[in-house]
Amino acid sequence: MNYFKNIKNAFKFKNCINYIIVGAMLIISLVMSSMGELPRSSADLLAQMGYSILLAVSLNLVVGFLGELSLGHAGFMCVGAYIGCYFANSLYEVIDSKLLVLIISMLIGGSVAAVFGLIIGLPALRLKGDYLAIVTLAFGEIVRTIFKNQPAFGAALGLSTKRFGSDLYIVALIVVLISLFLIQNIIRSKHGRAITAIRDNEIAAKAMGINITYYKLFVFVFAAFFAGVAGVIFGSKVTPVTYSFFSFNYSIEILVMVVLGGMGNITGSIISAVFITYLNFQLQDKLPGELAALKYLVYAIILILVVIYNNAPKLAALREKLSISNAISSKKKSKNPAAQHDDKNRWDVVPTKIPMDEIVSTDLKQEKAYTPDKPEKGGTE
Amino acid sequence: MLSTLFDGLSLGAIYALIALGYTMVYGIAKMLNFAHGDIIMVGAYTILTTLTMNGHPIIGVVAAVLVCTVAGIVIEKVAYKPLRGASPLAVLITAIGVSYFLQSVAQLIFGSKSQAVQLASFGTVKIANAEINIGTLITLVVGAVIMIALTLFVKYTRTGRAMQAVSEDRGAAQLMGVNVNKIIMITFAIGSALAAAAGVFYLLQIPAVSPTLGSMPGIKAFAAAVIGGIGSIPGAMLGGVVLGVVEKFALSVPALAPYATAIEFALLILILLVRPIGILGKKRREKV
Incomplete structure (x- = not known):
């Protein structure tokens, strides 16, 4: 019985929307290319969107779901691109099928990146927040510097790779679909709930018996794997693969995608990855010379405004007013008045409205926990 | 050997x-000001502008300190103040946004090309068989004086003690009558002025300015702060000196030179693995 319920759930619109978006992209472009209407540049753009989605969604796993800031996602991509493409170069001599080589090199690149994810995940167990952010940043720079100085990987000139051709976007989007399937199902499972529990309150999660070590490492390895795969797709599109691409700025660009789309929201990550990649693509040619900086200016302003709007304590009332999901849920509630309980009258029985955060956590929201000018509710002074 | 040191x-x-x-x-303020490195760049461009207007280098230095101080205060008011009390992640991301903002504005105004800034040129002196640039010595002496002055300021003045109180326990400091917002503003002002000074010294070593000038020194200084134990003033000085010496020694060995940056960051990771709070950091107990 439960099984059928699960299947039914899987086909709900809410759960399918990510597949629908990516699937629609794939089908529309396939139809266009069969009519010969898909220009080379659009196919390139689609492949680029594919790996951007992979990067954004996998970073969202770390930042949005696990709640640890990683500033070295481009580093994992760098490992994947260099190692995967290096193997691909030698595999091409043995195997004829381009597709097979790409698939094998994606697996190799992803796996090696995952090993690095494990290495970076280990300090993550001892470090928190800002400290972890600097370690991931340092990792990204270290990886880049090492590849830059290896003659086997082309040193400063970069590793020359074999292009896959204009059909790369089909492979890229199919890989995106597969990884979305994996990531979504993990998030909706018991494991995903454990991960978000760690994000919301690590100590409380530990007390509930969640194995923090295991889940933190798991998320880092998982995210690194997909970043590595994205790197291989990148390497099959761009040649040569140079170390300068995977700079700190690129890690930030991925982070911008995640923040814009909403942390912990996969659909948001997909949409913003597509949007930003498109914007980049369009602005690259249209903005000559120094005006290219306008692109980053726009990024910066959007980033600052979005974060302030979403997080400023003073704007909480405004957010409540404008929130879409709130409007929907209040409509639903009004349809069924019996489902609404007035907690205030039964405060002695069910204290459901007490925000858990304020009780259990003093580390993150210190200010909120003891604001001196706000007396406790119900206190008569 | 000695000159490398x-x-x-x-x-x-x-x-x-x-x-x-x-x-x-x-x-x-319990936040990472990622835009701090770019304040150096703002200072460097201020000096460039003064010099192109035929100003004296000293005027340029003073202008740089003033402009950076004001920039620090404005950034704090506009970008960080609305987020006081929000999650650290949100503030960090805003700071990254501010850093991008400063870099791209600089690029729009001055162009992305690196421009030469000849602030001053110095000769060299001989100390125990080693040729040492006088600029290097000035940096060393003035830097030490600034750091001693800062330590005295934080230890013995009223404002400095208020700063200590706020960093110890913000709520309690507020109850004792410390104006927390003002203290945070002063902190940003001092931090930015120090960054301007660092920018001046940086130009003495590498006389060129570009929009991304501040990003690498900024990240390395951040690493230095973490190595020393972030939040600790003597820690930042120690971390900075350790990182600077390691970098120059790595650069002086031909086999290690290309990996200098990697070595510095690897040192950071190693120190954090052994002592997750940095060398001089204070351990904070986490309560449920």
């Missing part, structure tokens, strides 16, 4: 000055 110490002084800004802001 001096080079390393003066580079370390620069890192220490930048790291002080990071560490003070972290101690008092």
Whole structure:
């Protein structure tokens, strides 16, 4: 019985929307290319969107779901691109099928990146927040510097790779679909709930018996794997693969995608990855010379405004007013008045409205926990 | 050998000055000001502008300190103040946004090309068979004086003690009548002024300015602050000097030179693995 319920759930619109978006992209472009209407540049753009989605969604796993800031996602991509493409170069001599080589090199690149994810995940167990952010940043720079100085990987000139051709976007989007399937199902499972529990309150999660070590490492390895795969797709599109691409700025660009789309929201990550990649693509040619900086200016302003709007304590009332999901849920509630309980009258029985955060956590929201000018509710002074 | 040591110490002084800004802001506002490195760039461009208007280098230095101080205060008011009390992640991301903002504005105004800034040229002196640049010595001496002055300021003045109180326990400090917002503003002002000073010394070593000038020294100084224990003022100085010396010595060995950056960051990771709070950091107990 439960099984059928699960299947039914899987086909709900809410759960399918990510597949629908990516699937629609794939089908529309396939139809266009069969009519010969898909220009080379659009196919390139689609492949680029594919790996951007992979990067954004996998970073969202770390930042949005696990709640640890990683500033070295481009580093994992760098490992994947260099190692995967290096193997691909030698595999091409043995195997004829381009597709097979790409698939094998994606697996190799992803796996090696995952090993690095494990290495970076280990300090993550001892470090928190800002400290972890600097370690991931340092990792990204270290990886880049090492590849830059290896003659086997082309040193400063970069590793020359074999292009896959204009059909790369089909492979890229199919890989995106597969990884979305994996990531979504993990998030909706018991494991995903454990991960978000760690994000919301690590100590409380530990007390509930969640194995923090295991889940933190798991998320880092998982995210690194997909970043590595994205790197291989990148390497099959761009040649040569140079170390300068995977700079700190690129890690930030991925982070911008995640923040814009909403942390912990996969659909948001997909949409913003597509949007930003498109914007980049369009602005690259249209903005000559120094005006290219306008692109980053726009990024910066959007980033600052979005974060302030979403997080400023003073704007909480405004957010409540404008929130879409709130409007929907209040409509639903009004349809069924019996489902609404007035907690205030039964405060002695069910204290459901007490925000858990304020009780259990003093580390993150210190200010909120003891604001001196706000007396406790119900206190008569 | 000796000249490498001096080079390393003066580079370390620069890192220490930048790291002080990071560490003070972290101690008092509990946030990472990622845009701190770009304040250096703002200062450097201020000097460039003064010099192109035929101003005296001293005027340029003073203008740089003033402009950076104001920029620090404005950034704090506009970008960080609305987020006080929000999650650290949100503030960090805003800071990254501010850093992008400063870089792209600089690029729009001055162009992305690196421009030469000849602030002053110095000769060399001989100390025990080693040729040492006088600029290096000036950096070392003035940097040390600034750091001693800052330590005295934080220890003995009223404002400095208020800063300590806020970093210890913001709520209690507020109850004792400390104006927390004002203290945070002062912290940003001091941090930015120190960054401007670091920018001046940086131009003495590498006389060129570009929009991304501040990003690498900024990140390294951040690493220095973390190595020393973020939030601790002597820690930032120690971390800066350690990192500067390590960088110069790595650069002086031909086999290691290409990996200098990697070695510095690897040192950071190693120190954090052994002591997750940095060398001089204070351990904070986490309560449920």
